[in-house]
Amino acid sequence: MDKDRGMISQYQSITLYVLIFFSPCIRYIPSFTSSVAGRAAWMSIIPMIFIGLLYLYVWNSIMAKYKSISYLNIMKDILGSKIGSICGYIFFIWITIMLAYNVRVYAERILSTATPNINMILLVGMFFLVSFYILKSGIVVLARMSEIFSIIMIVIFFASCVMVAPNIDVTNYFPITYKDIFPAFKGSLGIITIWSYISILFIYYDKVLVREKFKSLNFKLYLFLIIISLLTILIPLGVFGETVLSKMPIPFLSSIMEISFFETIERIDAGIIVFWIITDFMLTALFTYSAMHLVKEEFEIENIRPLTSIYLLFVFFLTLIIAKSNFELTSLSTNILTAMNIIIGFIIPFAIFIVGKIRKKI
Amino acid sequence: MVVFFIFLIVLTIYQISTILERRKEDVKKSIIIYFVFLSLTIIVWLYYKDNFYGDSLSTKIFRLLNIKR
Numbered sequence: 070m071d072k073d074r075g076m077i078s079q080y081q082s083i084t085l086y087v088l089i090f091f092s093p094c095i096r097y098i099p100s101f102t103s104s105v106a107g108r109a110a111w112m113s114i115i116p117m118i119f120i121g122l123l124y125l126y127v128w129n130s131i132m133a134k135y136k137s138i139s140y141l142n143i144m145k146d147i148l149g150s151k152i153g154s155i156c157g158y159i160f161f162i163w164i165t166i167m168l169a170y171n172v173r174v175y176a177e178r179i180l181s182t183a184t185p186n187i188n189m190i191l192l193v194g195m196f197f198l199v200s201f202y203i204l205k206s207g208i209v210v211l212a213r214m215s216e217i218f219s220i221i222m223i224v225i226f227f228a229s230c231v232m233v234a235p236n237i238d239v240t241n242y243f244p245i246t247y248k249d250i251f252p253a254f255k256g257s258l259g260i261i262t263i264w265s266y267i268s269i270l271f272i273y274y275d276k277v278l279v280r281e282k283f284k285s286l287n288f289k290l291y292l293f294l295i296i297i298s299l300l301t302i303l304i305p306l307g308v309f310g311e312t313v314l315s316k317m318p319i320p321f322l323s324s325i326m327e328i329s330f331f332e333t334i335e336r337i338d339a340g341i342i343v344f345w346i347i348t349d350f351m352l353t354a355l356f357t358y359s360a361m362h363l364v365k366e367e368f369e370i371e372n373i374r375p376l377t378s379i380y381l382l383f384v385f386f387l388t389l390i391i392a393k394s395n396f397e398l399t400s401l402s403t404n405i406l407t408a409m410n411i412i413i414g415f416i417i418p419f420a421i422f423i424v425g426k427i428r429k430k431i
Numbered sequence: 432m433v434v435f436f437i438f439l440i441v442l443t444i445y446q447i448s449t450i451l452e453r454r455k456e457d458v459k460k461s462i463i464i465y466f467v468f469l470s471l472t473i474i475v476w477l478y479y480k481d482n483f484y485g486d487s488l489s490t491k492i493f494r495l496l497n498i499k500r
Binding site: 364368369370371372374375376378379380382383386387389390391392393397398400401404405 | 446449479482
């Protein structure tokens with residue numbers, strides 16, 4: 070841990086991603102895959118195993134060549150200064166939209182599950198205020214927090230899965246036929262969408278100390294993401310079945326509500342939701358940090374802190390106007406944001422890799 | 432509305448004074464970026480005020496792109 074230099078380790082960077090992965094993963098992957106692939110939703114993970122390996126190879130190749138260099142500078146080096154800058158602006162807009170969207174989803178989820186009578190402005194405003202306060206200390210504090218919280222979240226996630234297991238009906242996974250192959254491929258798009266957040270990690274990659282063993286760490290992350298993605302589909306699908314699942318706004322949390330110990334201890338979901346807020350908070354803080362880091366790199370400004378407050382104020386109002394209800398948010402996500410995530414978080418890294426290979430930069 | 436503008440003015444004065452303490456090369460760029468964000472904030476806030484009971488941003492985007500929900 071090199072606190073004095075304001076750098077974080079590769080492991081901490083990965084724990085940050087693990088933490089921000091949980092929240093969108095449990096919300097989006099089960100409902101999208103089941104609405105597209107039905108009973109074969111759990112098979113969507115099979116194409117993802119191969120696509121993920123390819124994705125891992127691309128990032129490993131980029132990381133091997135560009136150690137501790139920010140994504141913006143990598144893009145500028147490979148694609149050229151102007152196109153690299155344009156990509157930087159695109160990334161900034163993407164992060165801002167995703168930040169507003171994710172905070173709004175968090176607020177809707179809290180209002181519909183835990184606290185229905187709280188004003189949304191208060192809920193969102195508090196969130197941004199805390200993020201602003203934490204961000205004053207920089208990425209090191211966030212990384213240290215993520216080290217602790219990621220372990221707690223992983224334990225809670227797997228414990229929830231084990232406790233829900235008795236409610237799973239295996240018949241909900243079958244029968245599947247050869248006709249499910251194409252829908253399963255289509256369902257994997259939902260998983261790619263959330264995996265594409267990995268790009269965010271590279272925006273502040275100049276703050277990450279890369280050691281020689283980074284490939285094995287990345288491979289462990291890949292295996293972990295495969296397991297988590299599979300479980301987030303298997304658990305709600307097994308409990309509710311495809312028809313109910315595809316219409317649920319928060320399927321994984323709904324399946325946790327089914328937990329019951331000997332019919333005496335029930336409804337432990339309220340306690341678990343509290344921990345889930347941590348992942349939303351980390352996502353907000355990390356996205357804000359990444360957006361600000363992009364501005365810092367793009368305009369070569371030494372200190373970005375005075376701009377964070379006004380940026381967060383802008384995102385606060387964007388969060389309030391982005392949608393009116395959960396229904397609109399789901400539509401926005403399915404119709405626009407999924408494609409946007411895949412293009413920016415998945416296709417652009419591949420394009421950078423191919424151009425880098427052609428220009429012999431990688 | 433008045434309260435919000437007073438808040439914005441106070442915030443701007445405070446942040447500009449913080450920016451002015453930084454190194455010279457950063458000051459001009461930081462102030463420009465600050466005012467870009469400030470303008471965006473005011474635009475988004477006015478939209479929020481005007482469309483409180485009206486369409487959200489996503490509804491307008493769906494209509495613009497002719498996406499049926």
